[in-house]
């Protein structure tokens with residue numbers, strides 16, 4: 401039976417919620433508030449899940465970016481924060497075509513196991529609260545800094561807790577090639593590569609203060625030493641920043657690349673890689 405949601409405790413106050421082995425959401429429990437990072441496809445009752453882990457505490461919700469595998473559960477909450485440049489995309493309900501794409505592309509194994517799709521009711525939050533650089537999400541005994549990291553989408557944000565050295569990077573950095581080539585109009589499209597690179601350079605500058613990097617996707621097997629489904633070592637910041645600079649500077653061009661996210665080229669790094677549009681550097 402396929403598990404819709406697998407919960408893994410990563411630290412005393414941190415849990416990863418792995419939805420259908422596809423998307424990692426995170427629950428961060430502060431002394432005053434709980435923060436839920438992303439709402440995935442929205443296949444589970446997220447309020448109940450958070451309550452089960454943290455008890456009856458007030459919950460804040462934020463999206464790393466406005467893509468359907470990260471924000472489709474937003475309608476379970478009144479207010480969801482999102483990077484200001486993804487605000488418009490976060491307001492749009494999923495079209496029937498997008499719903500069908502999820503069902504055929506991602507939900508196959510669940511349906512085979514008898515999951516009733518009538519339970520699935522994705523949608524935008526009643527209220528979107530745009531956030532930008534300098535915003536702080538105060539949870540009481542910990543405080544997350546919003547970092548604007550245009551790249552995978554123009555409104556992608558990363559969250560940094562400086563005392564703990566925790567960095568949540570959404571889809572900016574993964575153990576497989578990231579999509580920096582998205583050109584689907586306003587629906588969460590990528591920035592040009594030069595700005596993706598700039599974001600990665602900034603994340604690299606945090607390297608001495610970072611202990612753990614938490615990505616929004618991961619894999620269970622074939623991870624390099626020190627990497628897990630939910631956690632990457634800080635050195636990944638150097639690998640991505642250097643690798644992407646080399647593309648922007650014309651040192652490497654990679655190979656032709658085609659995917660559901662569009663056509664372009666891809667350069668593979670020591671870990672992960674960058675899919676990009678050579679006309680948008």
Ligand SMILES: [Zn+2]
Pocket residue numbers: 467469470571616617
């Ligand atoms: Zn994603």
